Amino acid sequence: MNDRLLALKLFSRAGRVGNFSSAGRELGLSQPSASRLIAALEADVGAALFSRTTRAVTLTDAGATYLMRVEAILAALDEADHEARGTGELRGVVRVGTPISFALREIIPRLPAFMKQHPALKIELRVTDRYPDLVTEGxxxxxxxxxxxxxxxxxxxxxxxxxxxxxxxxxxxxxxxxAMPSDLAHHVVIISPAHPSPTFSFRKDGRVVSVRVDGQLAITINEGAIASAVVGLGIAASSESSARAELEAGELVRVLPDWDVGSMEVTAVFVSGKTIKPAARAFTDFLATELRN
Structure with missing residues (x-):
């Protein structure tokens, strides 16, 4: 990779994370090397792209405008390289954010097939049950x-x-x-990301019933809620796929199966206004097909 292209990639990440050191580490650069590359880029451009303080670096107005143009160029270059190879081969790194349960139960079991299709592609799974910041976390x-x-x-x-x-x-x-949703008032229902509210709404035959449950136990990850239900700590809400293995093993059974507790939409989210990386598009296409099947 030539210095100019490396400098543009470094500038793009530094502009998003607000830190030369963090951006440099992603590209295998030391902090002094990263600072020198940015300084050289500013000299070539003929404008200050960052305002620097002892605590942080922030984009100048010129830097913010330059960042939008540079990211479009980098995305187009990535797309052009992919098309020029003409083989469908993907290279580089694709970073995928995913909830813990979905990673363990849906993505990782399917990864071997995708990685076999694209042996030159590196995959980073950023596994967390919080909503990540797509921009700053890359x-x-x-x-x-x-x-x-x-x-x-x-x-x-x-x-x-x-x-x-x-x-x-x-x-x-x-x-x-x-036997009825109202019976849940006398049970422990585990509060988790799958249903963070203590009020549940049930539907059946056109009726809607709302029940406020005892949220004695709250857990910040869905896998924890499933594990807690397995050891008898209470009733857990989850997506159907999250509890499939435990249901098949008889460790869990459905509660109020005749009532509709709503659904959970699974969505692939990309940075707004940014060209989607070919590897991200290919991974999403693969996952969508696998989930439908």
Whole structure:
């Protein structure tokens, strides 16, 4: 990679994360080398692209305008390289953000086939149950459940999964099996990202019933909620796929299966206004096909 192209890639990341050192590390550069490259780029351009303080670097007005142009050029170059190879081969790095449960249960089991198709592509899974910042974290595509926090984001709907309630057989033997949604008021329902509100809405035969549950236990990751339900700590809400293995193994059973607890939309999200990287598009296409099948 020549110095000019490296400098542009460094500038793009530094402009997003506001830090030369962090951007440099992503490209294998030391902090002094990163600073020298940015200084040389500013000299070539003939304008200050960053305002520097002891705590942070921020884009100048000229830098912000330059960043939009540079990112479009880098994306177009990536696309051109991909098309020129003419083989469909993907190279470089694709960074995928994904919730923990979805990574473990849906993405990782399918990765061997995708990686075999694209042996020159490096994949970074950024696994977290929080909504990541696609820009500052450099994520090319983020798999997200439910309503998007940023309505202006570029998104592609992948699949809609029903939300279900599950509990262990031991829990239900001890506490009884709910026959109606109102029975949940006498149970422990685990609060998790799959349903962070203590108020549940159920639908059946045109009726809508809302119930406020006992949120004695709250967990910040869905895998934790499933594990807690398995050991009998309460009733967990999850997507159907998140509990499939435990249901098939008999570790969990459905609670109120005749009632609709809503659904969860699975969406691939990209940085708004930015050209989608070919590798991110290919990964999303692959995942969409796999999930539909």
């Amino acid at each position: 994520i090319d595509v983020s798999i997200q459940f439910g309503a998007l926090p940023d309505s202006s984001a570029t998104a592609r709907k992948l699949i809609r999964q029903p939300r279900i309630l599950t509990a262990s057989p031991d829990y239900l033997r001890e506490r009884g099996t709910p």
